[in-house]
Amino acid sequence: MEVLADTNLAKVLVVDDENSSHIVLGDLINHLAKVVTANSAKSALTLLEEFTPDLILLDIVMPEMDGFELIKVLKSSKHWSQIPVIFVTARDDIDMQERGFELGACDYIVKPFHPTITRARIQTQLDMVRQRKMLEQLANIDALTEIPNRRQLHDHLAVEWASAQRTNTSFALAWVDIDYFKKFNDSYGHGEGDLVLKRVAQALKQTLKRPRDWVCRYGGEEFVLILPETELDGANELMKSIQQNIAELSIGHTGSEVSQQLTVSIGCCVQQPHLQHNPEDLLLQADRCLYKAKSNGRNQNVVQLV
Structure with missing residues (x-):
């Protein structure tokens, strides 16, 4: 297996037992994508455990496992089923093409490669992938605050939770609620009110300094923070920093019953995840901490080790 281009472009995996195909396809599309090659279906599956390509160019006739068998594996996987596959083969007969499309291929390129047609077909698929990613990103971003929305929450929580289990590290989750937002x-x-939500969202985002710290707008005036590798003391300090940074926005709020300026209440739980724990339970426990902070008078945080 060999990387033929090192760019920040889209990623294309070429699976073919003929090195000549690797070279030709690499030369044809190295300005369009980063090209990674595998000379067998087994090698391709190993690569797919390490990275997810935007497109797979797959030969049909290969030893041990042919392209038809490999695409069956890909389309039956929840991780790989959405990756578009173009068959590249010297077998130019209708029955082969029909079978390829029935198994889920998006196109069929015949060897020897015609440069203009090959580039055009690959470019078309890469354009469609890019458009789909843009739509997915828009669907997962809160239009008002321009931070992730609640649609991303459960997937992101599951990923970081699993990581915390593997590394045996503590994990913190927090709810942030703007006090008396309806009155505002x-x-x-x-x-x-919309401007306030934007400013609070950006203040939360700027308070989170580490790359994996994450915030989303859950809905209304509520935000959720996911904080991997965070101990109790670190969570306490971060919650204080959030309240301080919100206070420094100096947003007047004459309708508030706790301050003449905008404030937030925070509920945060810290846990070291184990197999018997459930990340959804941590959401509920942090929500209970938020309820305590609000019941105790608001404009405060409640951080608990659970």
């Missing part, structure tokens, strides 16, 4: 909207109007 009543006093200043929903337009000003």
Whole structure:
């Protein structure tokens, strides 16, 4: 297996037992994509455990496992089923093409490669992948605050939870709620309320310094923070920093019952995940901590080790 191009472009996996095909395809599309090659289905499956390509160019006739068998494996996997596959083969007969499309291929390129047609067909698929990713990103971003929305929460939580289990590290999750936000909207109007949500979202994002720290808008005036590798003391300090940074926004809130400025209440739980634990339970426990913070008078945080 060999990497033929080292760019930040799309990633294409070429699976073919003929090295000449690797070279030709690499030369044809190295300006379009980063090209990674495998000379067998087994090698391809090993590579797929390490990275996810945007497109697979797959030969049909290969020893041990042919392209038809490999695409069956790909399309039956929840991780790989959405990767588009173009068959590349010297077998130019209708029955082979029909079978390839029936198994889920998106196109069929015949050897020897015609440069213009080959590039065009690959470019078309890469364009479709890029458009799909853009749509997925838009669907997962809160339009108002431009941070992730709740659609991403459970998937992101599951990934970080599993990572914490593997590394045996502590994990923190926090709810942040803007105090008396309804009264703010009543006093200043929903337009000003939207601006507040944007400013609070950005303040939360800027407070999180580590690359894996993550925040989303759950809905309304509520935000959720996922904080991998965070101990109790670190969580306490971070929650204090969040409240301080929100206070430094100096947003007036005459309708608040706890301050003349906008404040937040925070509930946070810290846990070292084990197999018997459930990440959804941590969401509920952090929500209970938020309820305590609000019941105790708001404008405060409650951080617990669970």
